[in-house]
Amino acid sequence: MPSSRPPSPEVEPRSPEVERLLARRRFITRAAAGTVLTALGGGLYRIVEDLLCGEALAQTRGDGRLRVPPGQRVLERLKPMGGEEGDPSTASFGLRVHGDVEEPFSLDWTGLLAMPQTTLKSDVHCVTGWSVLDAEWSGVTLRALADRARPSRSARHVIFEGAHGYTANVPLREALGPTVMVAHRLGGKPLAATHGAPVRGVVPDLYFWKSAKWLTGIRFVARDAPGYWERRGYHNHGDPWREERYG
Numbered sequence: 001m002p003s004s005r006p007p008s009p010e011v012e013p014r015s016p017e018v019e020r021l022l023a024r025r026r027f028i029t030r031a032a033a034g035t036v037l038t039a040l041g042g043g044l045y046r047i048v049e050d051l052l053c054g055e056a057l058a059q060t061r062g063d064g065r066l067r068v069p070p071g072q073r074v075l076e077r078l079k080p081m082g083g084e085e086g087d088p089s090t091a092s093f094g095l096r097v098h099g100d101v102e103e104p105f106s107l108d109w110t111g112l113l114a115m116p117q118t119t120l121k122s123d124v125h126c127v128t129g130w131s132v133l134d135a136e137w138s139g140v141t142l143r144a145l146a147d148r149a150r151p152s153r154s155a156r157h158v159i160f161e162g163a164h165g166y167t168a169n170v171p172l173r174e175a176l177g178p179t180v181m182v183a184h185r186l187g188g189k190p191l192a193a194t195h196g197a198p199v200r201g202v203v204p205d206l207y208f209w210k211s212a213k214w215l216t217g218i219r220f221v222a223r224d225a226p227g228y229w230e231r232r233g234y235h236n237h238g239d240p241w242r243e244e245r246y247g
């Protein structure tokens, strides 16, 4: 475990504004609306502000967790976070689904589009402190790829492989969750090069570094293997609700 913090893109210090929003959000989500009025004593306009502007901060998800994980602020759209770009052309696209599977296979662009296509909205959470709600992704679910590849009984993790050796490890159970996918469209448009064109992984319920851009492979493995950021001081798992930011 490194003792110093890893190089950028890293956690930006939270602004006092964010800290204040968080404190209020925690309070509001714990309290019933009626109690908020009395308990805040004199801060009525603040409550209205929270309910209107901070609506998302008080929402909970189907699984009971807060819509916006602790320490996150909501942005309108994804911030391009860089990385060593891969080839964005669809003509040279190739995705290997391999490793600890019964039926390894590769997909070119046509093959990817021939797989069952899914469009779904999910929230993404970057470890640097921003979140985007309801990002609309289109592509193929990891479940569909796994159904075809048939992971062996020994497979326990999925390694998302990006261009130039970028990797991100995800426990198999979570990788097979309904919102995990390889996506080629965002908000109804082809993925931009900066966001990983032509295809990226999307693992919404883990910090966004787990969502490998310029995706070239999905590898099922028995033994876990920390990925690019995980080897540079980030948490091996990366659950935003537990603030699993650093290892």
Ligand SMILES: Nc1nc2c(c(=O)[nH]1)N[C@H]1C(S)=C(S)[C@@H](COP(=O)(O)O)O[C@H]1N2
Binding pocket: 009, 078, 079, 080, 081, 082, 083, 084, 126, 127, 162, 163, 166, 194, 195, 196, 208, 209, 210, 211, 212, 213, 214, 229
């Ligand atoms: N191939 C590759 N994928 C990557 C990265 C990278 O450097 N290379 N960075 C990760 C990080 S740290 C984040 S926060 C997200 C950012 O995605 P975005 O640039 O589309 O916002 O991509 C992730 N996927």
Ligand SMILES: [Mo]
Binding pocket: 009, 081, 126, 127, 128, 208, 209
């Ligand atoms: Mo990141």
